[in-house]
Amino acid sequence: MKKVVLTGLILTVITLFILSPHASSLPDGLERVAIRYGFVEKEKKIVDAPFPDYQVKVTKNEKVSTVLAGLIGSVVVFTAVVLFFKLMGKRDETPFFR
């Protein structure tokens, strides 16, 4: 268990701090199709998310902002998943004969 958690942690830290600031800003597959076939302007915003486009408002430095937004998201996702599965109950691992 510890090894997977440690590996995951290292992977997440590398991804957030080293890779995410250098992500390609080219349109993704769906956006590309939307641009090419002229329905990209159908996109509309109906709610105001706190960190649109993975940017936090505290800094103007786009790369720092991306890392901070990613950090927030990772912590939120980690916490939500752990809490949810804890709530779902663990497998009964008591040995049958005791």
Added chain:
Amino acid sequence: MHIPDGFISMDVAVATVAASAATVALSIKKIKNSTSENTVPEMGIMAAFVFAAQMVNFPVAGGTSGHLVGGALLSILFGPFRACIIMTTILISQALLFADGGITALGANILNMGIVAPFSAYLIYKFLKNRKLKLAIFLASWISIVLSAIFCAFELALSGTIPLKVALPAMTSIHALIGIGEGLITVPLVTGILKYHGAPTEGIS
């Protein structure tokens, strides 16, 4: 492949919410009291990793980028039902906090990336893993992306956004390329983790 608000019709939104809600409910039922305590932090950290990796777009071809979806990775490691729940958590967080994927498109995005991706990947992986492990992981990853894109094309077409005969080849071809990236990332991650874990942590159920 996150669909924003405005691309899909209300009918498609309602139908995909219903389909996703039913599948998530089934997944919850399946995983109740069935996860080893040790697996929970593993799932948490791998969920955080998948979230972070989804931010890292890599260029593919023709001025287009793609990113890891992670449905196959989570599914092979933790089983499709847990993967479905983890992906749903990630997709909800992305929509609510980062405006990545629309609120009205949440059902469709969960269906494509949180259900179609992990379940298709799991079937392919299960079928092929005993013959060629790396090929099984690669194909599972690739197919998870291509199939998600095909579902996305149908949702766009049913919404009247773009005709199916245009959407289907366009979405499939670009995601056939992006899917290669998914495979190239997922294979070393899974084989690396399997090496010291022996077997997928909670593979089946």
